[in-house]
Amino acid sequence: MNPAPALATKAARLDRLARGAERALRIVADPRVGLGLLLVAAAWNAAAAALPGGGALLDSSAYLVLLGAILLSGLAAVAVRWPAAWREWRRPAALRPGGGTLEVIVPTVAPLAEPARADLAAALGHAGYRVRHAGSGARWTLTGVRRGWSRFAAIGSHAALVLLVVGAAIGAAFGSETTFSLLPGDQALLDSARPGFTDALRLERFDAAFGADGRPRRLDTTVTFLRDGQPVSRQVLQVNHPGSFGGYLVHGWTYGPAVRLHVTTLGGRVLLAGAVPLDGTRDGLPSAFVELPAAAATLGLSLVDPAANLLEIAAATSAGRQDAARFRPGDERRVGDLVVRLDGFEAYVTFLARRDPGMALLFAGAALLSACLAVSFWLPRRRITLRAEDGVLRLLLRGERFDRLVARDLEPLRTIITDAVG
Numbered sequence: 335m336n337p338a339p340a341l342a343t344k345a346a347r348l349d350r351l352a353r354g355a356e357r358a359l360r361i362v363a364d365p366r367v368g369l370g371l372l373l374v375a376a377a378w379n380a381a382a383a384a385l386p387g388g389g390a391l392l393d394s395s396a397y398l399v400l401l402g403a404i405l406l407s408g409l410a411a412v413a414v415r416w417p418a419a420w421r422e423w424r425r426p427a428a429l430r431p432g433g434g435t436l437e438v439i440v441p442t443v444a445p446l447a448e449p450a451r452a453d454l455a456a457a458l459g460h461a462g463y464r465v466r467h468a469g470s471g472a473r474w475t476l477t478g479v480r481r482g483w484s485r486f487a488a489i490g491s492h493a494a495l496v497l498l499v500v501g502a503a504i505g506a507a508f509g510s511e512t513t514f515s516l517l518p519g520d521q522a523l524l525d526s527a528r529p530g531f532t533d534a535l536r537l538e539r540f541d542a543a544f545g546a547d548g549r550p551r552r553l554d555t556t557v558t559f560l561r562d563g564q565p566v567s568r569q570v571l572q573v574n575h576p577g578s579f580g581g582y583l584v585h586g587w588t589y590g591p592a593v594r595l596h597v598t599t600l601g602g603r604v605l606l607a608g609a610v611p612l613d614g615t616r617d618g619l620p621s622a623f624v625e626l627p628a629a630a631a632t633l634g635l636s637l638v639d640p641a642a643n644l645l646e647i648a649a650a651t652s653a654g655r656q657d658a659a660r661f662r663p664g665d666e667r668r669v670g671d672l673v674v675r676l677d678g679f680e681a682y683v684t685f686l687a688r689r690d691p692g693m694a695l696l697f698a699g700a701a702l703l704s705a706c707l708a709v710s711f712w713l714p715r716r717r718i719t720l721r722a723e724d725g726v727l728r729l730l731l732r733g734e735r736f737d738r739l740v741a742r743d744l745e746p747l748r749t750i751i752t753d754a755v756g
Contacts, residue, residue, distance in 0.1 A: 363410035368495070371404045392506065405499045411492035419489060423482040426466050428475055429719040429730040436744050440727040440751050450755060451476070454720070457754040461747070463718060476720040487709035494706060497699030504692030515684040517592055517609045521560065524582045524687040533580040534560045538568070540589060540681045555586040555683055587686040591620055591637060593645055594677040596666075605629055605672070611682035612637055629672060631656075647674055711736060716743065720751065727751060 361367065378397060382388035391397060429435050446454070455465045455476055463478035514522045521536035536558045543552040555571040559579040569577040577584040590613055597606040605626050612620035616636055624633040634648040638660065648658035649670035656670035666675035690696075714737040719730040729747060733740030 359410050360414055362407055363414040365411070368404070368407040368411060368492070371400065371407055372495070375400055375404060398503070398506075401499050401503050405496055405503075408492045408496035408499065412489055412496070415489045415492075416486075419482075419485045423464070423479060423485070426464065426477040426479040426482070426717065428468075428477050428721075429717055429732055431730065434732065434735070436731045436741060438729045438731075438744055438748050440729060440748060440755070442722075442725060442727055442755055446474075446722065446755060454751065454754040457750050458718070458720075458747075461750055463716075469722075474722050476718075478718045478720075480716040480718075481713050482715055484709050484713050484715045487706040487713075490706040491703055491710070494699045494703035497695050497702060501692035501695030501697075501699055504695065505690040506692075509688070509690040509692065511689075512687045513587060513684060514687075515611055515613060515682050517611065517682050518680060522685075524580070524584065525689065532560075532562045533582065534563075535579075535584060535685065535687070536560060536565075537683055540683050542589070542681070553586065553589070555589075557584070581691070582687050582689045585686045585688075586683055588684045589681050590684075591640070592680050592682045593635060593637075594680065595624075595633075596675040596677055597624075597626065597633070598673045599629060600668075600671055600673065603628075609680060609682075610635060613682065613684075626672075631670065631672065633669075633672075633674070643679055645676055647676075710734075714740075716740065718747065727755070 378391060378400065382391040385391070431437055451467065451474060455467055458465050458476065458478050462480045464480070464482060465476055465478040468475045468477070510525050512525050516522060516535070516537040518537050518539060521534050523531065524533045524535060525531060537555070538558055539556040541552065541554040541556070542550055544550050553573055556568065557571060557577060558565050558568045559577070560566060561580070567579065569579075571577045571584065571586045573586075576586075590611065592609045592611040594609045595606055596604070598604050605628055606624065610622055610624055612622045612635060614621045614623070616634075619636050619638060620640070621634070621636040624635065626633065630651055632650050634650065636646045636648075638644050638646045643662055645661045646658060647661060647669055649656045649672055651670075657668075659667045659669050659674075661667065661674070661676040663676055663678045666673065668674075714734040716737075717732045721728045721730075729744075729751065731740060731744055731747060
């Protein structure tokens with residue numbers, strides 16, 4: 335049995351598969367595809383920020399598929415363009431007239447000999463061009479590229495997008511965000527409790543200063559970070575200056591008033607002695623509810639006049655509201671079947687602890703993208719072709735699409751060539 339036809343059929347099938355894979359790779363690597371995916375991602379994030387409950391959009395599987403498509407497009411762009419850029423840098427290709435290519439004719443007296451062509455190549459090399467010589471006799475070509483490495487910067491922008499997408503994906507998959515409110519002296523874990531995790535924060539002091547217009551001039555939160563129950567470092571958190579500990583960034587997210595209460599029964603049994611944060615709102619006023627199971631009662635607290643430190647306390651049971659009274663610091667009154675004393679006011683602080691293991695990749699991608707775009711726009715690649723045809727030298731010069739200064743180099747190049755062949 336002759337295996338040649340079967341092998342030929344298998345080879346043809348593999349060849350078609352390879353051509354199809356290459357075609358698909360080039361489609362995925364098309365800059366228009368990558369730009370379209372980025373625009374879709376930007377619209378997706380804008381919708382997540384604008385819509386109520388939009389965070390669910392970023393947690394959906396469809397968003398992960400979109401990030402994967404951006405990642406694949408970036409990798410394909412690097413894979414397709416890098417070998418071509420390397421070949422062009424090492425062996426510059428000849429240009430063709432038209433399509434934005436500038437052209438000028440340099441007349442010569444006689445065909446240039448080999449030494450004269452070498453001098454011409456050396457002169458172009460001094461002008462910053464990497465030159466390659468091809469042909470011989472009366473028909474020859476010099477091709478060159480200046481700042482050819484800048485094309486690698488353009489390719490690097492695709493790699494930067496890959497870093498950005500990978501960083502965002504790592505942050506979405508493994509990052510965490512926790513909020514908690516503390517009163518001075520209280521402490522809480524920086525993340526959800528899990529075996530072996532002991533990193534915690536203790537609120538030491540909250541200092542605020544306000545201007546005549548009521549705007550805050552200083553919001554300083556002094557905290558102590560703990561590990562295994564032992565203090566490790568003390569930091570002052572300020573607006574736009576979060577604290578850092580164990581891979582977590584900790585922000586003083588918001589703050590509000592708290593009241594120190596002493597509540598007893600009519601017989602003197604203590605039901606509550608401590609601070610209560612007014613972290614809710616009722617009728618637009620800071621408020622809170624305190625459950626007292628031992629007395630089968632609930633206290634409703636409302637700061638009715640913040641300027642005068644006037645607090646209203648109402649007592650309610652299962653039968654409904656029983657009594658209410660207003661307090662200033664130091665007042666002690668009977669409210670229903672309870673004796674309540676307002677010892678004073680203080681502040682609570684709500685913290686936001688965020689851990690994003692992909693943040694380093696995000697910053698690296700942003701820095702790489704900025705550097706690559708700067709190189710691409712400010713140090714663009716220039717390509718030249720010098721061809722001997724019918725007693726003249728035909729000079730072709732081309733820059734990038736956004737290179738508006740390429741025409742400025744045409745006359746200096748003509749002068750260099752004229753001097754070299756003169």
